[in-house]
Structure formats: C-alpha cells, structure tokens
Amino acid sequence: xxxxxxxxxxxxxxxxxxxxxxxxxxxxxxxxxxxxxxxxxxxxxxxxxxxxxxxxxxxxxxxxxxxxxxxxxxxxxxxxxxxxxxxxxxxx
Numbered sequence: 367x368x369x370x371x372x373x374x375x376x377x378x379x380x381x382x383x384x385x386x387x388x389x390x391x392x393x394x395x396x397x398x399x400x401x402x403x404x405x406x407x408x409x410x411x412x413x414x415x416x417x418x419x420x421x422x423x424x425x426x427x428x429x430x431x432x433x434x435x436x437x438x439x440x441x442x443x444x445x446x447x448x449x450x451x452x453x454x455x456x457x458x
C-alpha cells in the first residue's frame with residue numbers, strides 16, 4: 367500500500383513545478399490577448415477548462431481533461447485534419 371503524503375510534503379515536492387506552469391499559462395494567455403484577429407474554438411475551450419481549476423471540486427484533472435475531450439462515441443468517416451488539436455470544437 368502506498369503511503370499518502372501530507373499537504374506540506376506535496377507542497378515541498380511539487381510547488382515550484384506548478385508555479386512555473388502557472389506562469390507559463392499566464393504568459394500564453396498574455397500572448398493570445400496581444401494577438402490580432404479572432405480566436406477559434408480552442409481558446410473558448412481552454413478558458414472553460416480553466417474554470418475547473420478554481421471551482422474547488424475534487425478530480426479537477428479529470429474535469430479539465432473531459433471538458434477538452436470529444437464526448438461522442440460514434441466514429442466519424444474521415445478526420446477533419448492531419449492531427450489532434452487538443453480541444454473538441456463541438457463544445458464551443
């Protein structure tokens with residue numbers, strides 16, 4: 367059985383990494399805001415996913431992942447592009 371870490375241990379181990387990622391997210395949003403033109407569905411999906419970070423509910427990682435994922439179960443005939451884009455356009 368794995369032992370649970372205390373909050374202090376989690377903070378000691380992961381805080382600096384999380385801090386770095388938070389600053390990177392803020393910088394990303396600053397760059398998007400400075401950009402010109404219209405954003406596509408990904409920005410809307412990203413902002414919606416970020417709401418899960420502050421809601422205080424358990425399983426935030428799962429909620430973020432699911433909010434960006436395609437919930438459909440039926441296969442499509444042909445992919446709309448060459449690769450994944452990281453968000454489902456049907457939610458926006």
